[in-house]
Amino acid sequence: GAVVSQHPSWVICKSGTSVKIECRSLDFQATTMFWYRQFPKQSLMLMATSNEGSKATYEQGVEKDKFLINHASLTLSTLTVTSAHPEDSSFYICSARKDGWNSPLHFGNGTRLTVT
Amino acid sequence: DAKTTQPPSMDCAEGRAANLPCNHSTISGNEYVYWYRQIHSQGPQYIIHGLKNNETNEMASLIITEDRKSSTLILPHATLRDTAVYYCIVRVADYGQNFVFGPGTRLSVLP
Numbered sequence: 147g148a149v150v151s152q153h154p155s156w157v158i159c160k161s162g163t164s165v166k167i168e169c170r171s172l173d174f175q176a177t178t179m180f181w182y183r184q185f186p187k188q189s190l191m192l193m194a195t196s197n198e199g200s201k202a203t204y205e206q207g208v209e210k211d212k213f214l215i216n217h218a219s220l221t222l223s224t225l226t227v228t229s230a231h232p233e234d235s236s237f238y239i240c241s242a243r244k245d246g247w248n249s250p251l252h253f254g255n256g257t258r259l260t261v262t
Numbered sequence: 263d264a265k266t267t268q269p270p271s272m273d274c275a276e277g278r279a280a281n282l283p284c285n286h287s288t289i290s291g292n293e294y295v296y297w298y299r300q301i302h303s304q305g306p307q308y309i310i311h312g313l314k315n316n317e318t319n320e321m322a323s324l325i326i327t328e329d330r331k332s333s334t335l336i337l338p339h340a341t342l343r344d345t346a347v348y349y350c351i352v353r354v355a356d357y358g359q360n361f362v363f364g365p366g367t368r369l370s371v372l373p
Contacts, residue, residue: 152305180360189349190306190363239305241361248355250296253305 149174150242152254159230159261167225167257169240175220176242180251181213184237193238196223230261266350271368274344280337282367284350287331294355295326297335299346300366306349309335340371 151170159165169179179196194215195203202215212234214226223242227234239256243249267285274280286295296311310317310324312333317324323336337344349366353359 150305182363189365190300192360192362195360237303241305248294248311250298250308250311251361252308253298256303256305258303 149244149252150240150254152240152257154257155255156258157260159259161231161261162229164226164228165230165259167227167238167240167259169223169225169242169254171221171242171244174242174244176223176244177220179217179223179240179242181215181223181225182239182241184239184256190239193225196240198223227259230259232261235259235261266352266364268348268350268364268367270365271370273370273372274337274340276342276371276373277339280340280344280369280371282335282337282348282350282369283332284335285332286350286352289330289352290354292354293352295324295330295333296351296353296361297322297324298349298351298361298363299344299369300349301343301346306363309348340369342371342373345369345371 149172153168177198181193182190183193184190192205193208196215196217198217204210217223237256241251241253294313297309298306300306309322312324326333347366347368349363351361
């Protein structure tokens with residue numbers, strides 16, 4: 147069964163509004179979670195690394211003030227897209243590692259964001 | 263992390279084995295080979311991973327060459343539901359490390 151839960155699975159919002167996406171690890175604690183973005187017909191691109199109890203680490207070109215990440219507990223990380231614009235429309239996916247250092251990442255089912 | 267090369271697309275007949283190749287000629291001794299797949303509009307699904315020995319689980323088999331410069335993912339009896347993009351990823355096993363996704367191989371299982 148799923149080990150990483152993501153909510154909502156899809157959301158439509160108006161330009162200028164903010165949207166929050168939740169990522170939960172189920173039955174395990176995740177000190178680190180990863181947020182990816184995927185545009186149509188492209189591969190996944192890492193946006194940021196979410197660290198429990200500390201600031202997230204953002205990849206080059208990703209605006210930290212636009213994509214706010216909060217990892218307040220060991221089972222929950224949130225990504226807030228602030229002042230969303232149509233170019234932010236994308237598929238957002240979170241992931242976490244359940245077990246030891248060489249275990250695979252488990253991914254949520256993604257959130258389809260459409261900004262109108 | 264070492265770079266991987268995969269064919270952009272492959273077809274496979276339903277019920278036959280699907281053999282997906284991956285080249286990773288610059289792999290280093292402490293890098294693992296991971297395979298994921300992504301069905302349309304879903305998050306990636308973990309399939310299998312290995313270091314140097316061949317691995318098998320309920321989903322697939324992973325064959326790694328002796329020199330570790332290439333590997334093959336085998337789906338023994340492909341079904342229509344195996345149609346997806348398959349990603350081969352090579353990386354050092356480290357808890358804090360993310361996975362870097364390339365373009366992958368788009369596998370189409372045909373009836």
